[in-house]
Amino acid sequence: MLSRVADSLYWMSRYLERAEHTARLIDTDLQLRLDQSPEAGRERSSRLLESLQAVVPGGPEADISALAHTLTFDRTHPSSIVSCVASARENLRHVREQCSSVMWEQLNRLYLHVVGGPPEADWTTHFHTFYRSVQDGSSLFHGIADSTMSHGEGWYYIQLGRYVERTDALAALISTQFHRRPHALDHPVESEEYLEWVALLRSCAAFEAYCKRYTAEMRPLRVAEFLLLNQEFPHSVRFSVDMVHAALRAIGELTERKAEQPVRLAGRLRATLSFSQIDEVVANGAVAYLDSIRWQCSQAHAAIHQIYFDYPVETAMVS
């Protein structure tokens, strides 16, 4: 597979994941505000921006509907949903012959949907429908990819991009919560704090899965354990890292470059998460732990770039 093609598939997938994640976060945030006092709004906005690592004009002081509008429809804002979907589509357009035509059509449809702007003037009252359609559009794309594209090298780059992005985004999101509530307690919480932890779960599409595992009793330590270390839930950090590692191993086999650096870096990260204990993580500082995960993740990203996408010609001629 051409290096440029692998690069585009990887970034396409990262952008799409980012769009989906942003849509879910804003959706959850807007719903949570309905249950909260208006005074809590400023704090919510600053959390939202922090967890998305986004900066907007006016900052957290800005009116929430203006803020949501910027993060959703502003083409000039690099991390708005529309910008992410447009970048994903642009990347796929560069390599559209590599994927099935139905995949391209789906992403193009999603693009045409979001680029059209707010469906109606008072869209904030019906925001849920819109954000849901973005998440559905992304899910549909991956579903189509899984069932119409060969699960070969190209498909693994899509997986890789998706889960590298997810690892990073989840770590940033969870870190924001721990920044404000460093002492995750092992007993049920109530009222405001209860809402916060539920919102965190919902931002990871994890509320129902959490209830199945631990019942509806909201214990912060359990939430942390579930989102960080659960092996089975697709929006946990551990699951995402497992997928990154699996994709890199498959790519290593397919390109006959087994012992390369990206696999080792991902393997180390995977081992860290596999053998961590949640009480130790919290006792030693969850924020630092999450920072380390994000740092290792960015190292793996750099290694992927260097080994597969942009290697020097001299080294390739020698081998």
Next chain:
Amino acid sequence: MAALPASIQILTRPPFLRYEFGEAYDEMFESPGTPRPHYQALYRTLLELPAEELRKSQQAADLSFLHQGITFTVYGNAQGTERVFPNDLLPRIMAGDEWRKIEKGLTQRITALNLFLQDIYHQGRILADGVVPRELVYSCRHFRREMRGLNVPRGVYVSVCGTDLVRLPNGEFAVLEDNLRVPSGVSYMLANRKVLKRVFPKLFRDYGVWPVEHYTQALLTTLRAMAPVNCSGRHEPTVVLLTPGVFNSAYFEHTFLAQQMGIELVEGRDLLVHDNIVYMRTTAGLRRVDVIYRRVDDDFVDPLCFRKDSNLGVPGLFNAYRAGNVTLSNAIGTGVADDKAMYAYVPAIIRYYLQEDPVLANVDTYLLTDRSQQQFVLEHLDELVVKAVGESGGYGMLIGPHSTAEQREEFRQRILAEPRNYIAQPTLSLSRGPCFLDGDVQARHVDLRPYILYGENVTLVPGGLTRVALRRGSLVVNSSQGGGSKDTWVLRA
């Protein structure tokens, strides 16, 4: 009520109320109200079909083109550079014997033009014999002296050709233009067919139409047949399609063809040359390339040889080509044979190499380097079409009857300054065929671009791209100038 001009007659049954007749040959009707035999079934279908249904089909087709991203890029349009290439729902239908003649004529033409290219880049017999003037060849902007003495595989310079045909008022087809460099549009032929089979399934089956879907396979076979002398693959050569990139107006087509052939779509930056061997950069390391189906113009192929400022090409590619380690298809320097002034000599070229008369006629062409012809043209600028010899896509043209005095004066100055750079032709009345526009069936001017492949032997896919001038009365069919396209049905019978 104003009297209608005598040349225009209107049918009285919907949806034909706005169907006009003129001097042009009508593809559908022998005379107003009497369809030609091979159009009868379509005519009956259109009379029976509610206009609403056709309109719905048209909307569905447009939407499907938009969703698939079957678009072309409009240069110099900052906002939304992609536009859907307009597709017309009604097929252009051709009888089998009409097609057979075209096939024969185009096979003859591509054979002769390849022999011509082989000759002028080697001994130059045709120049020594005085059939084609030497200065015409050497003054052509697309003549590449770098190609002198280079032997291309099978002696085939032009493997992929798209020739523009028009039908004259007498019903005969004539060649308007040979496109021997990087002809485009074949993906629209395939996309149109896919849509029409959905819109008129029964009509399509009953008509017995030759399929076109095997074009991509035929193209791949042709490209493989062009493998270089020093081919790496013991079993099969590695073929790639070289595109200028996503901003090129035909990018959709490049992706489509690469996908349908199952070959890599590469950009210049994906390739590199080491020791005169071309490699592509893959995730598993470097991989050797044998045949490049290049959709990049000569000028941009190799910055070391041609335009230095090009970053679409690959440095060192031309040397690898000369060394026989890679094939470029089409070859470099084929533009000398589709120069619009050279066009006038094609009938002579056919007679010279094949000792046959041309099957398909040329359109009369005035060469402005000739004193008396130039004088005639300057006196009749308001009746003629003037074209720049090296341009394509409908750019750099003067259509006499539709021009202003200033435009004519401008072209007069240009012709006097650079007579070699222009030719003139009579304003042709292209044939007209039915199109579905604004809920009615209306007549619009059409041409035909069949695609010819030449590897081990010559292959034509029956039909081609029928281009339509969608504006009423317009003669310009180019997509950049308000043209559209429609499916072409060649009947087996």
